[in-house]
Amino acid sequence: MSTVNHCLYAISYTWKRSRSYLLLTLLIQVIVGFMPLASVWIIQTLINEIILFMTSSGDIQKVLWLFGLQMVIVVLGYGLQFILQLSQQKATNLIGLHLKGELLQKAIRLPFITFEHPSFYNESQRVMNSHQHVLSMVRSIFTIMSALITVVSLLIYMIGIHWGLAVILIVFTLPILWIELFFGGARYQLNRMLTANDRREMYVSDLVAQRDSLKEIRLYGIGNYLLQKWKDHYVKSADEKYKLLKRQVRWEMAGGLLMTFAYVCCGLFIVFLIFQKKLAAGTFVAVLQAVQNIQSGFQDLTRECSSLYETSLYVDEMRAFQKREEEIHEQTEEGASLRKIECIQSITLENLSFTYPNMKTPAIEHIHFHINKGERIALVGDNGSGKTTLIKCLTGLYDPDQSNMQKVNGESISTIHKKSYHARMAVLFQDFMKYEFTVKENIGFGRIDHMDEGERMISAARQAGIEKRIHQMEEMYDAQLGRFFEEGHELSGGQWQKLAMARTFFRESDFIILDEPTSALDPLSEISLIRKLFDHTQDQGVLFITHRMGAARLADRIIVMKDGAFVEEGNHDELMVLNGEYKRLYEAQSQLFQQKEMA
Structure with missing residues (x-):
């Protein structure tokens, strides 16, 4: 111009x-x-x-x-x-x-x-x-x-002088x-x-x-x-x-x-x-x-x-x-033609592939996946295998290389208003946000229109195991967190992660997706939190990424990713019998724990 x-x-x-x-x-x-x-x-x-x-x-x-x-x-x-x-x-x-x-x-x-x-x-x-x-x-x-x-x-x-x-x-x-x-x-x-x-x-x-x-x-x-x-x-x-x-x-x-x-x-x-x-x-x-x-x-x-x-x-x-x-759903005219959903019963990926901008090789490709409400699925694999990219495609943050590769309740996601899809989903990423606001805001962001529901918030904090730390602060749920502003309370990595989990629980969604939700916790705390999660989410679908095979064993189904593709799928016993990638990861981690115990 x-x-x-x-x-x-x-x-x-x-x-x-x-x-x-x-x-x-x-x-x-x-x-x-x-x-x-x-x-x-x-x-x-x-x-x-x-x-x-x-x-x-x-x-x-x-x-x-x-x-x-x-x-x-x-x-x-x-x-x-x-x-x-x-x-x-x-x-x-x-x-x-x-x-x-x-x-x-x-x-x-x-x-x-x-x-x-x-x-x-x-x-x-x-x-x-x-x-x-x-x-x-x-x-x-x-x-x-x-x-x-x-x-x-x-x-x-x-x-001009004097x-x-x-x-x-x-x-x-x-x-x-x-x-x-x-x-x-x-x-x-x-x-x-x-x-x-x-x-x-x-x-x-x-x-x-x-x-x-x-x-x-x-x-x-x-x-x-x-x-x-x-x-x-x-x-x-x-x-x-x-x-x-x-x-x-x-x-x-x-x-x-x-x-x-x-x-x-x-x-x-x-x-x-x-x-x-x-x-x-x-x-x-x-x-x-x-x-x-x-x-x-x-x-x-x-x-x-x-x-x-x-x-x-x-x-x-x-x-x-x-x-x-x-985004199409943000555009008034286009968004008006999209259908809003009240509940997510299932999510399906059909031969899904995704390529990042300016990249020639797909980050993930030929992914076939299905999860129903109530299922618990663990996603494992080495770093860089495409797990987080898959999560972003699954949540609708990324659009796949071709249309009609993702379906919600059997319908193409392109016909569904994404805000209504997001509203029925709770997601905790590995690089989760540490909001340097109050405890109330950190948890309440999970469902902002219900932030003032105190009992619901207390329940979410208790479920995530962060309630005790909150009660140690004089202002409790009104306490300022972090060191970015004055009078802020700093939390440990694991406490921040539990707070983020409480935000996820506060959302009360149909599906919970967790990207290494317990990486900052010790193995025993992780197992305890995952079991507690499953106990409180009987009617919700759960998909979680983990590098710890002990946590993966708790899932109904385990999916192994490598180089952007699914290579194995089944429960722990079935995958050990295959003598493949999962067994390699499991034994490598077992040997590491044994070496630590001997040391």
């Missing part, structure tokens, strides 16, 4: 979100654009009138009137700049709230496979603060317009220096105060925009909850910065009046010198000022044109991001 199109987009978006800012900026910049011409004309007329007055043919009232008009223009210039500064900050807050919210919402709605492209993270990093570029483009457009008015008007029109002046300027400039130093410190203190809040905002926005967290956010439907938390932190920071800016503007306005008073004193002093016939004045002074203004205007034009072009590149990338294709 051309720079012109991006300019029109920036103006259109700003008009939609902050019409008053756009109109106010337009008015101010037009006035500012004509002010140099008015100033030059007044100075020329003023000097000429002063000269006439010195020859006893001028009118002192006209001289004072012109001098007063010049003062009005100077004060008006300060006032307009301060008003524009406040207006710009308010527009930045408003547009940032809307535009960044839209970009984060877009990230939630993108296909999960998008986050497997390394280049996407570079793009995402650049576009997440694009609201600043949109408003910067609007400011550049109006600055160019104002500079053009100044240059053109002055081109059409084109066809040591006392320096003393006056120094005396009245020192307070301005103090004001700038004071508010520089105030801004630093405010940034320190808001650091924790800003880090929370960044943490939440990163949760929404990162692959590792997005899969659980997507499956558990907590995106809007996190967006609201982000919004609260954003608004708090924006409001505090705006309040400080208002104080700063008031003091700078007072400083501007002091500078105006210094200008008046200097002017009166010059008039005094003229009366003393120590200075000569005329149109020459006005012409010099016009030349300086034209040169300044040209500098503004070249600088802002360069900035406008650079900014348009960022806006172009942002608009391309906004047009990325979303």
Whole structure:
């Protein structure tokens, strides 16, 4: 897209979100654009009138009137700049709230496979603060317009001194220096105060925009909850910065009046010198000022044109991001035609294959799989055999290489609304999320619309074996977790994992899928947790990945994966008789335990 199109987009978006800012900026910049011409004309007329007055043919009232008009223009210039500064900050807050919210919402709605492209993270990093570029483009457009008015008007029109002046300027400039130093410190203190809040905002926005967290956010439907938390932190920071800016503007306005008073004193002093016939004045002074203004205007034009072009590149990338294709169920028209399911009775994979972007070899291929509600299946195999990839296909995070390879309740998953599918499924990944929020939120994210059901939450915590640790914290379920924020309680790896298990149990789904759910636990704790899981999920299907053969033996059926394919299937005794891959894994692990016992 051309720079012109991006300019029109920036103006259109700003008009939609902050019409008053756009109109106010337009008015101010037009006035500012004509002010140099008015100033030059007044100075020329003023000097000429002063000269006439010195020859006893001028009118002192006209001289004072012109001098007063010049003062009005100077004060008006300060006032307009301060008003524009406040207006710009308010527009930045408003547009940032809307535009960044839209970009984060877009990230939630993108296909999960998008986050497997390394280049996407570079793009995402650049576009997440694009609201600043949109408003910067609007400011550049109006600055160019104002500079053009100044240059053109002055081109059409084109066809200082005493040591006392320096003393006056120094005396009245020192307070301005103090004001700038004071508010520089105030801004630093405010940034320190808001650091924790800003880090929370960044943490939440990163949760929404990162692959590792997005899969659980997507499956558990907590995106809007996190967006609201982000919004609260954003608004708090924006409001505090705006309040400080208002104080700063008031003091700078007072400083501007002091500078105006210094200008008046200097002017009166010059008039005094003229009366003393120590200075000569005329149109020459006005012409010099016009030349300086034209040169300044040209500098503004070249600088802002360069900035406008650079900014348009960022806006172009942002608009391309906004047009990325979303998940079908996230698209209003397409999603409306999909059927919602109330219960998952079975999941079937028929000759399923999946290939990662930019890869020629499938990560998994020719997978035939069926699980009914109530079954317990263990998935084992070496690292890199494709187990986690299979889980992501099974949950609908990845779409297989061809359609109709996955069926739910006998129907193709392409005809089913994925949100309703996710709603009936609980998933715990190996790289599960450690939400640095409260215990209540960590568990409640499993079914966010039931987060306030205390008994249900206590039951989930007890089932996962984390209830005792929760009761050791004074705030219990309201305790802040992690070390990212103050007053946070850190948990061990196994405790975090149990907390994630409690989130899974809190969901109360038809199927539970666990990707090495007990890797941070010792073998005995793992066996105990798996047995407890089976005892509390009699009516639920369970598929779990494990590297420990002792846990796999508890399953009704064991599936062995190798190099992206199923190589063996059966219970423990059946697989040992085969004398194949499962037996190799089992004996290797048994030998390891025996060596540890001997040591």
